Amino acid sequence: MPVMTYRDALRAAMAEEMERDEQVVLLGEDIGVYGGTHLVTNGLIDQFGPRRVIDTPISENGFTGAAIGMAMAGMRPIVEMMTWNFSFQAADQIIQNAAKIHYFSGGQVHVPLVIRGPNGGGVQLSAQHTHSLEGFYGHFPGLKVVSPVTPEDVKGMMLASIRDPDPVIFLEAGALYGTKGDVPEGDYTVEFGKARIAREGSDVTLVAYGRQVNMLLRVADDLDKEGVQAEVIDLRSIRPFDTETIITSVKKTNRAVVVQEQWRWFSVASEVAALIQEHAFDYLDAPVERVSGAEVPAPYARNLEVAGFPSEEQILEAVRRVLYQESR
Amino acid sequence: MATTKRTARRGKTGNDAGTDSRKEPQVQLETEELISLYQKMVEIRLFEDACQRGFRQGKIGGYLHLYIGQEAVATGFLESHRSGDRIITAYRDHAHALLLGATPRQIMAELYGKGTGLVKGKGGSMHLFDAENDFYGGYGIVGGHIPLGVGMAFAAAYNKEDSIVQLYLGDGAINNGAFHEAANLSGLWGQDGLNPCLWILENNQYGMGTSVERATANTNLASKFDAYGIEHEQVDGMDVVAVIESARRASERVRESGTPFAVEALTYRIVPHGAADFLERYRTKEEVKKWRERDPIGLLEQRLEDAGVEEIAIAKIREEKQDIVADAVKFAEESPVPELSELTTDVYASEMHVADAG
Numbered sequence: 001m002p003v004m005t006y007r008d009a010l011r012a013a014m015a016e017e018m019e020r021d022e023q024v025v026l027l028g029e030d031i032g033v034y035g036g037t038h039l040v041t042n043g044l045i046d047q048f049g050p051r052r053v054i055d056t057p058i059s060e061n062g063f064t065g066a067a068i069g070m071a072m073a074g075m076r077p078i079v080e081m082m083t084w085n086f087s088f089q090a091a092d093q094i095i096q097n098a099a100k101i102h103y104f105s106g107g108q109v110h111v112p113l114v115i116r117g118p119n120g121g122g123v124q125l126s127a128q129h130t131h132s133l134e135g136f137y138g139h140f141p142g143l144k145v146v147s148p149v150t151p152e153d154v155k156g157m158m159l160a161s162i163r164d165p166d167p168v169i170f171l172e173a174g175a176l177y178g179t180k181g182d183v184p185e186g187d188y189t190v191e192f193g194k195a196r197i198a199r200e201g202s203d204v205t206l207v208a209y210g211r212q213v214n215m216l217l218r219v220a221d222d223l224d225k226e227g228v229q230a231e232v233i234d235l236r237s238i239r240p241f242d243t244e245t246i247i248t249s250v251k252k253t254n255r256a257v258v259v260q261e262q263w264r265w266f267s268v269a270s271e272v273a274a275l276i277q278e279h280a281f282d283y284l285d286a287p288v289e290r291v292s293g294a295e296v297p298a299p300y301a302r303n304l305e306v307a308g309f310p311s312e313e314q315i316l317e318a319v320r321r322v323l324y325q326e327s328r
Numbered sequence: 329m330a331t332t333k334r335t336a337r338r339g340k341t342g343n344d345a346g347t348d349s350r351k352e353p354q355v356q357l358e359t360e361e362l363i364s365l366y367q368k369m370v371e372i373r374l375f376e377d378a379c380q381r382g383f384r385q386g387k388i389g390g391y392l393h394l395y396i397g398q399e400a401v402a403t404g405f406l407e408s409h410r411s412g413d414r415i416i417t418a419y420r421d422h423a424h425a426l427l428l429g430a431t432p433r434q435i436m437a438e439l440y441g442k443g444t445g446l447v448k449g450k451g452g453s454m455h456l457f458d459a460e461n462d463f464y465g466g467y468g469i470v471g472g473h474i475p476l477g478v479g480m481a482f483a484a485a486y487n488k489e490d491s492i493v494q495l496y497l498g499d500g501a502i503n504n505g506a507f508h509e510a511a512n513l514s515g516l517w518g519q520d521g522l523n524p525c526l527w528i529l530e531n532n533q534y535g536m537g538t539s540v541e542r543a544t545a546n547t548n549l550a551s552k553f554d555a556y557g558i559e560h561e562q563v564d565g566m567d568v569v570a571v572i573e574s575a576r577r578a579s580e581r582v583r584e585s586g587t588p589f590a591v592e593a594l595t596y597r598i599v600p601h602g603a604a605d606f607l608e609r610y611r612t613k614e615e616v617k618k619w620r621e622r623d624p625i626g627l628l629e630q631r632l633e634d635a636g637v638e639e640i641a642i643a644k645i646r647e648e649k650q651d652i653v654a655d656a657v658k659f660a661e662e663s664p665v666p667e668l669s670e671l672t673t674d675v676y677a678s679e680m681h682v683a684d685a686g
Contacts, residue, residue: 025486061505062506065510066479069479074483074487075486105450105457106674107677108458109465141675164678
């Protein structure tokens, strides 16, 4: 299989679908002439022209709303949020219009729209430019929310997103744009609502999505050296959600640790913990552990930022707690 | 504190009863056309009256915003509607749906929360949709629908549909950020012929209870479009013939050019903002009385009489429409409520079910 970066997998999915379907257009700030702040759309304006790769003014509410209107009129727009932090400016459009129009129109109108961009922190952007919004957008019925981590899933889920009849919130791991992985050739999609078992194991279930999946794989390697076999589940899709894969795993391992960069309160990890106690209560040998970001706005100083995000040490400690091992 | 309407305004605005924009329209309408317009406007008026009664009887829930006093605006603009032109407005939307072809039965049933309603009892008064007849809603957040209209206009031009969008908004929405962002895009995209959007600003003088001059220092609302390179005009929104003249010209221009154009229709909401707005502390009885003298339906009756239509014929139209509205109320009352299974349908267009979320 060819090896591709996360960034190139994204671009390939969009470009291939634009070749296939003229209704697919891109909108966003500096995605055309500038090449995209993160170079995800680099070169596409040369390939498809300014009618299809649309540089917008800095007005997220306006262009996100316009993209919703385009989708209602039969197009398949892809909106780039330069970063998801700016989506609060467009939250009224996303939540009040995109998510609900199909319902309150009694099913008459639907909104095939993708909104994509980098999500999460880790590069000292401080408070206003650091958010992980899976829980926030995952809260609203009518939206679909995905957060892939491998280049293979990135391409397959982007193709699935563009073809989906509903609005999709596509949360990219911005810190991983340069990471590489195998990407199958040709046209393929990755179905929403199916988690991926990133590593099989029998002693403890580790659950995450996005950037934290890679962290869990490193932790699993460390645990392996201690004789503990961790099963790592990559959720990939926040809404729809794959309860079954988690429950099957927990019934096997009897222990679970859920890891996320976002804040803990009212979060994805909270939901996973609740689902496990609902569906696998009798199988649990320990309370479900959640490892999350610190309950503070993101700080600037590097050491503070690092301390505010989940670390491999914190995850190892949580695993030891569910295994009733001594802390080290 | 109760306030009275201030008269001092800057610029050319819709001051007392829209006198500044009033001039005798040049368009010549046949008597039959005038009668047809009258039928439509009376139907809207009587329908809205019935809604008010239903609300006070507790049969209609939620918010209810009536179009009484503004009938000439939608009636006049939608006279220029061609099949395929998409229409979008905010929550004062009953008239638009009626004029585009939804039946009084469907709309009243929706307001009564019945399964036979236009959107199956899922939207209510603020979210009427009738996509088959080009009506794309029906939105409850002031200003929030405006970018959608601009996007639909882009799509129409992108796909060379030869259709336009009629994008309705109220004076209250013009101070909202969504208006300014969307107008900026509309003007920008219009430079490339990619925005056949006819902006229809229904200036009914009040955003809820806040008058135009208590909401903005530049009360010449049409002039706000100057900031975005969108040409504009004002029209007497109480005179349906004047509205038609403006609408035909503006629609043609937008359709030919792919460029947006804005019309500010100076009108007046004769009824309270919402059906529950009884006190109306923000305006005087005298002011309402003055505007009632230019009630759009009264003005049209005068035109009919001038054209030689007998009073008995006019009265007959009213009776016929009263029967249609009474039938709609009866239909709504007798219709079944939605099946409970409808609670969880239409959340997604795909096969996904609500339970799949977790």
